[in-house]
Amino acid sequence: QVHLQESGPRLVRPSETLSLTCGVSGDSMRTYYWSWIRQPPGKPLEWIGYVYTTGRTNYNPSFKSRVAISVDTSKNEFSLKLTSVTTADTAVYYCARDDTTGVIDFWGQGTLVTVSS
Amino acid sequence: DIQMTQSPSSLSASVGDTVTLTCRANENIKKFLSWFQQTPGAAPKLLISVASGLRNGVPSRFSGTGSGTDFSLTINSLQPDDFATYYCQQTYKTPYTFGEGTKLDI
Numbered sequence: 373q374v375h376l377q378e379s380g381p382r383l384v385r386p387s388e389t390l391s392l393t394c395g396v397s398g399d400s401m402r403t404y405y406w407s408w409i410r411q412p413p414g415k416p417l418e419w420i421g422y423v424y425t426t427g428r429t430n431y432n433p434s435f436k437s438r439v440a441i442s443v444d445t446s447k448n449e450f451s452l453k454l455t456s457v458t459t460a461d462t463a464v465y466y467c468a469r470d471d472t473t474g475v476i477d478f479w480g481q482g483t484l485v486t487v488s489s
Numbered sequence: 490d491i492q493m494t495q496s497p498s499s500l501s502a503s504v505g506d507t508v509t510l511t512c513r514a515n516e517n518i519k520k521f522l523s524w525f526q527q528t529p530g531a532a533p534k535l536l537i538s539v540a541s542g543l544r545n546g547v548p549s550r551f552s553g554t555g556s557g558t559d560f561s562l563t564i565n566s567l568q569p570d571d572f573a574t575y576y577c578q579q580t581y582k583t584p585y586t587f588g589e590g591t592k593l594d595i
Contacts, residue, residue: 417533417576417587432584433490466532474580475523477544479532 374399376467376480384461384487390454394467394480397448401425405470406450408441410463411482418463422470423450457487491516491579495588502593506567510591512560512577520556521581527590528573537562538580564593 380392394406405422412418421431423441431439435454443450454461465485469478492515502508512522520540525533535544537553540560550565564571572595577588 416589417578419583419585419587430583434584474521474578474583474585475535475538476533476578476585477535477538479534482532 374469374478376469376478378465378467378480378483380483380485382483382485384457384485385489386458386487387456390452390457390461390465390485390487392452392465392467392483392485393449394451395449396469401443401445401448401450403472405430405472406441406443407468407470407476408452409466409468409476409479411466412460412463415463420452420454424472459487461485462487490584491518491581491586493577493579493586493588495575495577495591497591498589499592499594501595502567503595504567504569507563507565508567508593510562510564510575510593512555512562512588514558514560514579514581517557518579518581521579522553522555522560523578523580524551524553524562525576525578526571526573527576533576536575567593 375398377395384390407422408420423443438455440453464482466482467480468476494513522540524537527533541553574590574592576590
């Protein structure tokens with residue numbers, strides 16, 4: 373069974389870049405999309421985007437100008453970068469697996485990233 | 490973006506009750522809908538995909554129906570572990586979008 377684990381700084385200053393990595397174990401990364409989803413405190417879930425193992429990406433237009441998702445299959449990991457963050461970007465960030473039909477079947481435990489000076 | 494509206498936003502019930510949660514899309518999403526269960530501090534857990542497909546390991550007291558714009562999740566004979574927040578998500582097209590959730594409490 374696949375296991376996902378987020379890692380990265382928990383505190384980011386406003387206007388700086390949020391960077392997270394997701395380690396994948398227990399299954400091959402091939403034939404899936406690898407996604408980032410976030411949940412601001414007390415709010416619903418928001419899909420950020422995904423990356424395929426070829427490097428092809430698909431982003432939520434709400435983030436498109438600020439987001440980059442990349443993959444390194446040799447390390448079994450994928451990453452999220454979100455630039456120019458504000459306090460509105462404070463959220464629990466989840467990495468997850470998409471079976472390529474939009475069905476998000478496995479999730480990491482999530483990591484709370486706080487944007488604050 | 491496709492908007493997903495869930496109702497009710499909260500619901501109180503008792504162990505043993507049967508409840509039905511609804512989710513409406515603002516355009517036709519055929520059967521491309523997932524349901525998730527989330528407990529406080531935990532990641533969402535996929536219960537149902539393509540509107541009615543129960544995922545492996547999910548108890549059969551959960552069932553999903555619907556197509557087009559209107560969907561429902563029914564939980565029969567509520568168990569203590571079922572008190573959680575439930576989200577629907579459309580998987581018809583990107584950006585994938587979620588409903589605002591239904592909080593089910595005792």
